[in-house]
Amino acid sequence: MADLIARPATHGLLPIEIGSVVLEDAQPEAITWIAPYNRKKSAVTRTLGGFPGPGQVVEVKAGRALSVGPGQALILGAPAACDDAAVVDQSDGWTVVALDGAAARDVLARLTPLDLRDSALSENATARTLLGHMTASITRTGPYRYELMVFRSMTQTLIHELTRAMKHVAARARLSGPG
Amino acid sequence: MRLTCPHCGERDLREFAYKGDALALSRPEANAELQAWHEYLHIRDNPAGPTRELWYHTPCGSWMVAERDTATHAVHRTMTPAEATK
Numbered sequence: 001m002a003d004l005i006a007r008p009a010t011h012g013l014l015p016i017e018i019g020s021v022v023l024e025d026a027q028p029e030a031i032t033w034i035a036p037y038n039r040k041k042s043a044v045t046r047t048l049g050g051f052p053g054p055g056q057v058v059e060v061k062a063g064r065a066l067s068v069g070p071g072q073a074l075i076l077g078a079p080a081a082c083d084d085a086a087v088v089d090q091s092d093g094w095t096v097v098a099l100d101g102a103a104a105r106d107v108l109a110r111l112t113p114l115d116l117r118d119s120a121l122s123e124n125a126t127a128r129t130l131l132g133h134m135t136a137s138i139t140r141t142g143p144y145r146y147e148l149m150v151f152r153s154m155t156q157t158l159i160h161e162l163t164r165a166m167k168h169v170a171a172r173a174r175l176s177g178p179g
Numbered sequence: 180m181r182l183t184c185p186h187c188g189e190r191d192l193r194e195f196a197y198k199g200d201a202l203a204l205s206r207p208e209a210n211a212e213l214q215a216w217h218e219y220l221h222i223r224d225n226p227a228g229p230t231r232e233l234w235y236h237t238p239c240g241s242w243m244v245a246e247r248d249t250a251t252h253a254v255h256r257t258m259t260p261a262e263a264t265k
Contacts, residue, residue, distance in 0.1 A: 113191035
């Protein structure tokens with residue numbers, strides 16, 4: 001059988017660097033949606049090596065698990081399996097990009113109603129929220145780094161919205177800079 | 180206006196959708212009078228003051244009941260429908 005080459009939806013579109021911010025691909029090997037069956041949460045937690053509470057990211061055997069809703073998590077990393085939970089492979093359903101740089105928070109602040117201050121979104125915290133008109137998942141993976149997930153079909157809209165905001169933030173920085 | 184999602188915590192109004200009076204949780208019995216069904220489906224108050232409403236947090240998919248005041252815009256309390264119908 002032909003050996004097909006998997007390409008992320010961002011192929012040929014990223015990375016983009018504007019001002020102090022870089023937008024780059026961060027697609028994991030696999031994305032697995034996990035929802036423990038009734039009264040099976042502790043069994044699932046044992047099998048996976050952890051299960052995130054609201055707003056949490058936890059390291060699990062297969063990779064990182066993000067909380068995405070009541071009783072639901074997405075595992076980013078290797079494919080995950082579990083007999084005590086509903087498990088759906090969503091690897092091809094999402095686009096994951098990373099926004100990195102000193103002004104990354106200023107860029108996001110133009111697009112999301114989420115409170116991005118350290119007190120509300122600390123490092124290693126995650127939130128389901130809006131980005132422009134899209135529902136998205138925002139995870140802070142470093143002091144100046146955020147991972148953003150939207151449905152794969154919205155990849156170009158995501159890049160368009162972020163690029164616009166990055167340009168505007170860079171223009172602001174030039175205006176208020178020295179001279 | 181900010182609302183507290185039972186799962187995610189306090190969030191901006193833009194993330195939520197209004198789904199009507201929380202009366203919708205008090206469904207009549209299947210064999211109830213026609214009048215009871217009529218009131219359940221169609222009759223709503225329009226109070227200037229305390230209300231109980233259903234809201235939906237679109238990004239995470241949580242339903243909730245919000246107790247708020249339409250005269251002052253204060254949001255007093257939010258809870259899951261399970262808590263609200265206990």
